[in-house]
Amino acid sequence: MKNKKFTYFLIVAVVGLWGAIIYQVIARKLANQDNNDGTPTPAKLIKEAFDDYSMPKDTAKLMLNYRDPFGLTKKIDTVAEDVRSRGREPKLIPHVNKPSINWSFITYLGYIRNPASKKLVALVNINGQSIAMAEGETRNQVKLIRNLKDSIKVSYSGSIKFIAIKSSAQ
16 A cells, blocks of 8 residues: 555656656747747857868969988079079980890709808809809809899899799790
């Protein structure tokens, strides 16, 4: 019996609470409608959409009269520009091409791993002579720069080239 009375009390409390909430919402809505009787209300501000498609005119001017921090540019460019401004054409220096090197005298036969030092030793054929070379070694003016197992990087008379391994089927 005691439990039934408490349940009825809770139902009445919940209905009363929801009734108060609904009454407040309706009362505010009616108050806003009554306010529209001719008294001015402040207008709402409407924001314009930002126009992303129009590019503003660039008014900044870069002053590039500082020194090159990396030293990559040379003073020759500025001197050549001064010569052109005086009306004289600068003298052109002919470009000397290096003679092409025939790399066919070097063939890479393979590699061997040294078990003691765990380093790769390349087997290279230079002018018909088989030579075992480690990285950094120079023989017959040919320097082995890098051994990559499938190819080697060699330097000869100032030129550098990768030479692939010669397959046994050839």
